[in-house]
Amino acid sequence: MILILIVVVFAIAGFVVSRKLKSKFKQYSQVALKANLSGAEIAKLMLADNNISDVQVLSVEGQLTDHYNPANKTVNLSPDVYYGRNAAAAAVASHECGHAVQHATSYTWLNLRSTLVPLQNSAGKILNFVLLASLFGGFALG
Structure with a gap:
């Protein structure tokens, strides 16, 4: 029962965060840039700078x-960001290029994150299996 409650809480939290992110992106997609640059152009300028x-x-x-x-x-940009000429596209492109700058300068926390990503991916797959197995009666957790 606790496992189901945990899953529901995290599913709801994920849904709320995803909706908020999409809502903000949509809102700031309506804000034009004075320079009229695309996300791709901003990214390339930031890398060059x-x-x-x-x-x-x-x-x-x-x-x-x-x-x-x-x-x-x-730096991989979705079409809305790559071609977008608005504040949302500029913000997302700049954010992703920020990771490239961190990588180029050997930023410690980015290196740690890069090291942990494969572990997190594996752990996520294992937890999915554990969740499904427990829901279908394979074994009980607590």
Whole structure:
């Protein structure tokens, strides 16, 4: 019973955060930039301003799928951000380029995060299995 309650609480929290993020993105997508630059152009300028020439800026499918990949040194921007010429696109593109700047300067906390990501991914898969097994009576947790 406690397990189900935990799952419900985290599902609701995830839903609320996701809706809030999408709502803010939609709100600030209506705010035009004076410079009329796209998210991709802003990202490239930010990388150049920080003397980073080995990171590519790419467009990836999806909505709010934006991320920096330190393994292949790419800033991956969703189409709304890559082509967008608004405050939301500028903010997201700048945020992702911030990770590239952190990577280029060997920022300690980014290195720790990069080390922990594979562990978190594995733990997430294991916890999904544990959750499903416990829900279907495979074994009981507490």
